[in-house]
Amino acid sequence: MAQVKVGFYGHVRQYHNLQKEIDAAIHEVLESGTYVLGPKVKQFEQELAAYMHMKEAVGLNSGTDALLLPLLAMAIGPGDEVITTSNTFFATAEAIWLAGATPVFVDIDPKTCNIDEDLIEAAVSPRTKAIIPVHLYGQPAKMREVAKIAKAHNLYVIEDCAQALGARGDDFVIGELSDVVATSFIIQKNLGCFGDGGAIVTNNEAIATQVRKLRNHGSSKRSCHSVGYNSRLDELHAAVLSVKLKHLDKCNDLRRARAKEFDAGLAGTSLTLPYALPGYRHIYHLYVVETDDRDGLQAYLQSQGITALTHYPIAIHQQEGYPWGCAARISGSLKHTENSAGRVLSLPMYPELTSEEAKLTVEAIRAWEKTRGR
Ligand SMILES: *Cc1c(COP(=O)(O)O)cnc(C)c1O
Numbered sequence: 001m002a003q004v005k006v007g008f009y010g011h012v013r014q015y016h017n018l019q020k021e022i023d024a025a026i027h028e029v030l031e032s033g034t035y036v037l038g039p040k041v042k043q044f045e046q047e048l049a050a051y052m053h054m055k056e057a058v059g060l061n062s063g064t065d066a067l068l069l070p071l072l073a074m075a076i077g078p079g080d081e082v083i084t085t086s087n088t089f090f091a092t093a094e095a096i097w098l099a100g101a102t103p104v105f106v107d108i109d110p111k112t113c114n115i116d117e118d119l120i121e122a123a124v125s126p127r128t129k130a131i132i133p134v135h136l137y138g139q140p141a142k143m144r145e146v147a148k149i150a151k152a153h154n155l156y157v158i159e160d161c162a163q164a165l166g167a168r169g170d171d172f173v174i175g176e177l178s179d180v181v182a183t184s185f186i187i188q189k190n191l192g193c194f195g196d197g198g199a200i201v202t203n204n205e206a207i208a209t210q211v212r213k214l215r216n217h218g219s220s221k222r223s224c225h226s227v228g229y230n231s232r233l234d235e236l237h238a239a240v241l242s243v244k245l246k247h248l249d250k251c252n253d254l255r256r257a258r259a260k261e262f263d264a265g266l267a268g269t270s271l272t273l274p275y276a277l278p279g280y281r282h283i284y285h286l287y288v289v290e291t292d293d294r295d296g297l298q299a300y301l302q303s304q305g306i307t308a309l310t311h312y313p314i315a316i317h318q319q320e321g322y323p324w325g326c327a328a329r330i331s332g333s334l335k336h337t338e339n340s341a342g343r344v345l346s347l348p349m350y351p352e353l354t355s356e357e358a359k360l361t362v363e364a365i366r367a368w369e370k371t372r373g374r
Contacts (some may be wrong), residue, residue, distance in 0.1 A: 060235030063184020170279030
């Protein structure tokens with residue numbers, strides 16, 4: 001196997017860039033003696049809510065629970081339907097199943113790979129309770145259209161923002177047109193801690209209060225237990241996230257700069273490049289190209305020491321064993337979802353990726369094109 005020249009992640013580089021601040025933050029927590037639900041979690045929750053221009057954030061142990069707990073807080077469960085897409089990380093649908101509800105999959109817009117807003121209305125049934133649009137790859141779904149349908153049918157909206165913290169729409173911001181924003185801090189996300197973490201951000205204080213209870217065994221201040229979960233964000237992670245949040249916009253700008261270089265370097269090739277909606281701030285959690293020989297390109301890049309991965313190679317409804325004994329419904333055809341799964345390839349993309357590395361990647365792709373006689 002070729003030596004890795006361009007890796008897929010920049011985690012360690014990011015740590016080194018921020019090492020002084022991060023080490024100090026970790027040290028402070030270790031010396032404090034408070035490691036669970038202390039001042040660092042509270043502080044980070046306030047900073048995150050302020051960053052999103054929203055009222056409340058609740059730190060959790062994962063993005064998966066950031067989807068599950070609000071569903072439970074909304075009393076969505078068995079017999080209820082939640083509309084989403086099948087072209088997403090498994091956890092989006094998994095959270096709906098964990099709540100006992102039924103995911104209803106609608107197709108994507110092949111340009112953005114996000115939910116096709118024109119198909120949502122047809123998927124609404126008397127049992128529909130919520131819509132979970134996913135801001136896939138770092139670009140918001142068309143929230144104005146989603147919110148309009150939700151309002152017409154009295155549905156909740158949870159934005160799956162695990163890949164898009166710091167992104168914006170053209171005339172809306174994330175969180176403005178929904179009930180809850182769910183996000184993840186697992187290391188590879190744009191805002192990542194050194195392990196697992198997640199949060200909800202919301203203007204709905206009742207939901208925030210309920211999720212706060214659910215994350216800590218259903219308990220509020222003293223006793224008053226209902227059955228909940230152990231889904232807390234740790235102090236160590238919160239302290240690191242406070243450091244990294246300050247750098248998030250700058251890091252996202254660096255991703256956008258590399259994406260521009262890819263766009264320019266790959267223009268005129270046979271690849272379909274990421275489509276950024278006019279006026280949107282796409283923050284390129286992933287830079288995803290499409291080609292009819294995805295496996296060939298991935299193998300070629302690998303032979304050149306460049307790691308490219310697939311997000312996601314198999315749509316959820318096509319995975320083995322689907323739907324694993326749970327209820328699920330497909331609304332209409334998922335042909336664009338299925339087509340995209342066979343074509344997508346994610347190029348290396350992170351703030352610490354150098355222009356030189358982006359250039360190497362572009363050159364390798366252009367050399368691959370030549371081997372195919374283009
Ligand atoms: C990462 C991710 C999740 C789940 O987050 P975890 O922290 O891994 O549980 C959910 N939805 C999407 C779109 C994701 O990318």
